[in-house]
Amino acid sequence: MIKLEGIGWEAPGGFILRDIHVEIPTGIYAVLMGATGCGKTTLLEILCGLRAPAQGRVWLNDQDVTALEPRHRQIGYLPQDLALFPEMCVRDQIGFAPKLQRSLQVNTMVNELAEELGITHLLDRLPEHLSGGEKQRVALARALAAQPRVLLLDEPLSALDEATHAEAAQLLRHLHEKHALTVLHVTHSSREAESLAQMKLRLHDGKMLLE
Numbered sequence: 673m674i675k676l677e678g679i680g681w682e683a684p685g686g687f688i689l690r691d692i693h694v695e696i697p698t699g700i701y702a703v704l705m706g707a708t709g710c711g712k713t714t715l716l717e718i719l720c721g722l723r724a725p726a727q728g729r730v731w732l733n734d735q736d737v738t739a740l741e742p743r744h745r746q747i748g749y750l751p752q753d754l755a756l757f758p759e760m761c762v763r764d765q766i767g768f769a770p771k772l773q774r775s776l777q778v779n780t781m782v783n784e785l786a787e788e789l790g791i792t793h794l795l796d797r798l799p800e801h802l803s804g805g806e807k808q809r810v811a812l813a814r815a816l817a818a819q820p821r822v823l824l825l826d827e828p829l830s831a832l833d834e835a836t837h838a839e840a841a842q843l844l845r846h847l848h849e850k851h852a853l854t855v856l857h858v859t860h861s862s863r864e865a866e867s868l869a870q871m872k873l874r875l876h877d878g879k880m881l882l883e
């Protein structure tokens with residue numbers, strides 16, 4: 673479950689989010705839409721703890737995580753730019769979180785996720801020369817390796833051509849089910865929302881609306 677309770681936030685330039693309330697039940701794939709600059713990324717960053725709200729509480733699976741550091745929130749986050757580590761091969765990117773968590777099965781986990789996402793052949797490559805779709809799969813595998821309960825996706829399919837887009841949407845559906853994730857996916861595409869959303873949300877004028 674993802675719950676935002678009375679979230680407020682103000683940017684130095686005057687942009688304001690006021691009294692945002694939303695609850696996404698456990699296991700639901702929610703899609704968030706809204707005009708450019710309306711605060712979608714800001715909300716994702718508040719959820720994962722990269723920004724602190726000025727007011728309100730953040731709840732994940734019945735736990736108030738407002739004061740918890742990002743690494744303790746069990747959230748997988750795919751930022752718009754994917755934020756892959758430039759100097760690290762794909763194998764180490766995926767193994768990064770399991771190593772931090774001192775998992776005894778880092779190699780098994782990396783190999784299983786790489787197979788699931790179809791990137792086994794990329795494990796020894798650096799991210800620099802990967803295609804957009806390949807980078808996206810690596811970032812997804814890295815996020816899933818932390819065994820998150822919640823997955824936050826910021827325009828994850830926007831750089832893909834039509835055929836790859838359909839395939840990647842299918843992969844997201846599969847991962848959502850297989851890993852029993854609660855997902856919040858930001859997009860500008862209403863077609864994408866139609867094909868993936870079990871719950872549709874819209875941020876408009878600093879308010880969250882259920883569609």
Ligand SMILES: Nc1ncnc2c1ncn2[C@@H]1O[C@H](COP(=O)(O)OP(=O)(O)OP(=O)(O)O)[C@@H](O)[C@H]1O
Pocket residue numbers: 683684685687706707708709710711712713714715
């Ligand atoms: N650190 C900051 N300082 C000043 N303004 C900021 C800061 N961070 C975000 N903003 C402003 O807050 C507003 C919301 O930004 P945000 O990135 O959340 O929008 P968005 O809905 O994700 O946009 P897009 O769809 O274009 O990705 C924007 O007007 C942005 O310029």
